[in-house]
Amino acid sequence: MANLKLYTKDLWRYRYLLQNLITRDFKLKYRRSVLGVAWSVLNPLLMCVVMYAIFTSIFANMKGGNIENFAVFLLIGQLLFNFFRESTTMAMESVLKNAPLLRKVYIPKYIFPLEKVCFGLVNCLFSFVALLVVMLFTRTPLYGTFLLCLYPLVTLFIFCLGIGLFLSATYVFFRDVMHMWEVFCTALSYGSAIFYDAEQMTGIVYYIIHLNPLYWYITAFRSCALWGEGLTPVMIAVCGGCALFSLAVGLFMFKRTQDRFVLYM
Amino acid sequence: MGIIEVNNVSMRFNLSKEKHESFKEYFLALAKGRLQFDEFYALRDVSLTVEPGDFYGLIGLNGSGKSTLLKVISGVYKPSAGSVKVNGTIAPLIELGAGFDMDLTARENIYLNGTVLGFTPKYIDSKFDEIVEFSELEDFLDVPLKNYSSGMVARIAFAIATITKPDILIADEILSVGDFLFQKKCEERMQKLMSGGTTVILVSHSIEQIERMCNKVAWLEHGHLKMNGDTKTVCDAYKLTEK
Numbered sequence: 001m002a003n004l005k006l007y008t009k010d011l012w013r014y015r016y017l018l019q020n021l022i023t024r025d026f027k028l029k030y031r032r033s034v035l036g037v038a039w040s041v042l043n044p045l046l047m048c049v050v051m052y053a054i055f056t057s058i059f060a061n062m063k064g065g066n067i068e069n070f071a072v073f074l075l076i077g078q079l080l081f082n083f084f085r086e087s088t089t090m091a092m093e094s095v096l097k098n099a100p101l102l103r104k105v106y107i108p109k110y111i112f113p114l115e116k117v118c119f120g121l122v123n124c125l126f127s128f129v130a131l132l133v134v135m136l137f138t139r140t141p142l143y144g145t146f147l148l149c150l151y152p153l154v155t156l157f158i159f160c161l162g163i164g165l166f167l168s169a170t171y172v173f174f175r176d177v178m179h180m181w182e183v184f185c186t187a188l189s190y191g192s193a194i195f196y197d198a199e200q201m202t203g204i205v206y207y208i209i210h211l212n213p214l215y216w217y218i219t220a221f222r223s224c225a226l227w228g229e230g231l232t233p234v235m236i237a238v239c240g241g242c243a244l245f246s247l248a249v250g251l252f253m254f255k256r257t258q259d260r261f262v263l264y265m
Numbered sequence: 266m267g268i269i270e271v272n273n274v275s276m277r278f279n280l281s282k283e284k285h286e287s288f289k290e291y292f293l294a295l296a297k298g299r300l301q302f303d304e305f306y307a308l309r310d311v312s313l314t315v316e317p318g319d320f321y322g323l324i325g326l327n328g329s330g331k332s333t334l335l336k337v338i339s340g341v342y343k344p345s346a347g348s349v350k351v352n353g354t355i356a357p358l359i360e361l362g363a364g365f366d367m368d369l370t371a372r373e374n375i376y377l378n379g380t381v382l383g384f385t386p387k388y389i390d391s392k393f394d395e396i397v398e399f400s401e402l403e404d405f406l407d408v409p410l411k412n413y414s415s416g417m418v419a420r421i422a423f424a425i426a427t428i429t430k431p432d433i434l435i436a437d438e439i440l441s442v443g444d445f446l447f448q449k450k451c452e453e454r455m456q457k458l459m460s461g462g463t464t465v466i467l468v469s470h471s472i473e474q475i476e477r478m479c480n481k482v483a484w485l486e487h488g489h490l491k492m493n494g495d496t497k498t499v500c501d502a503y504k505l506t507e508k
Binding site for chain 2: 013014016017019020021024027028031101102103104105106107174175176259262263
């Protein structure tokens with residue numbers, strides 16, 4: 001417990017560093033591009049158009065029956081999954097990328113994975129503008145439950161943070177992790193019900209999809225933002241439980257190995 | 266009680282003959298029973314007490330463990346054995362430019378590096394002019410750092426690290442960068458900090474500089490503390506072996 005207090009005190013002391021690092025990443029991402037920040041909205045929007053075009057023409061019968069308001073359905077899945085993929089991948093590399101700094105100055109090391117997941121969240125929030133645009137365009141009604149989608153978003157953030165911490169610690173010792181994670185993410189993207197309706201799956205596929213935490217985050221988000229049904233107790237439990245479990249494992253792993261990072265960088 | 270207490274610190278590195286950076290290599294080595302490391306002690310049983318207000322010099326040949334000791338004190342390394350106690354804030358000047366992003370401009374870097382050292386943006390705001398003035402780089406503030414010369418980077422880094430009044434300033438051969446005018450300026454700044462009560466630990470290969478500035482000196486050799494005491498005694502002994 002005393003440890004936890006020390007951690008939060010450390011985090012408080014370095015909050016401006018966190019803020020500055022996020023600003024830096026954001027600036028560097030759009031430096032020298034003509035449209036600049038507009039890309040964080042345009043990118044998901046165009047991606048969505050591409051996916052929409054593909055799944056309503058070439059793979060029309062693959063999307064599993066007729067999903068109502070497919071554009072919004074698809075975009076929600078994509079945005080959340082991209083947040084997961086982006087933030088965990090960046091977090092994984094963050095500790096090693098900042099090796100020159102960590103070898104010279106004392107900074108709490110978890111700042112770096114934390115910063116990347118925060119940066120991922122900022123990007124994700126920007127791309128919600130694209131979501132709103134598509135919702136307006138398709139005349140999707142705005143339900144009062146929309147605000148409830150904060151819950152899957154926040155829990156997903158914690159979930160990503162836990163995984164990011166775990167990966168960043170492992171990556172210092174084994175560079176293979178990056179390649180494995182890339183493949184794993186691609187596999188996962190097909191199992192997260194991004195462009196199909198999981199309820200129409202049968203047999204073992206149905207169960208596999210329901211074992212995937214990302215499916216639950218995405219579905220909980222859709223339920224609030226798209227269907228106006230709010231959260232079921234199962235959703236609340238699964239989203240929250242996965243987040244806490246992931247954070248616990250990530251912190252444990254990170255804390256156990258962090259003193260040895262410097263020797264392997 | 267000293268402001269820094271280093272008690273029987275040893276620092277061990279595993280110099281694995283081949284670094285196992287992938288699972289395959291690791292498990293292959295594990296299966297063959299070859300997962301041994303060459304142990305290397307960068308520091309062995311070093312004890313040192315620095316009193317408040319000391320200007321401590323560290324001398325020794327390359328690879329004698331000076332930088333490792335500084336990193337142990339500043340918290341970058343956790344000692345393999347022994348303990349380090351530091352009572353105060355540390356401003357580390359270990360290899361200047363750590364925490365700079367070469368793609369950002371000098372102005373942005375001042376804020377980034379300042380927060381790396383734990384300052385608040387407000388505080389940096391209030392000291393911004395002072396930093397710029399000291400580093401004499403007014404005309405280049407909005408130029409990305411990658412276009413700077415190493416001397417210019419060092420100026421900015423030194424200016425940022427010394428705007429505050431730290432309890433302890435740790436300096437690793439920083440004064441060897443920059444032209445002689447700037448070196449003089451840095452020395453003056455350090456003397457000024459000293460008179461304000463800051464404790465300084467300085468690593469330098471220039472024995473003249475150590476003799477001029479320090480009141481105590483520790484001499485490291487192959488990770489052992491060979492000699493420790495007032496400047497004259499240690500420096501004289503050191504110079505004898507050098508010849």
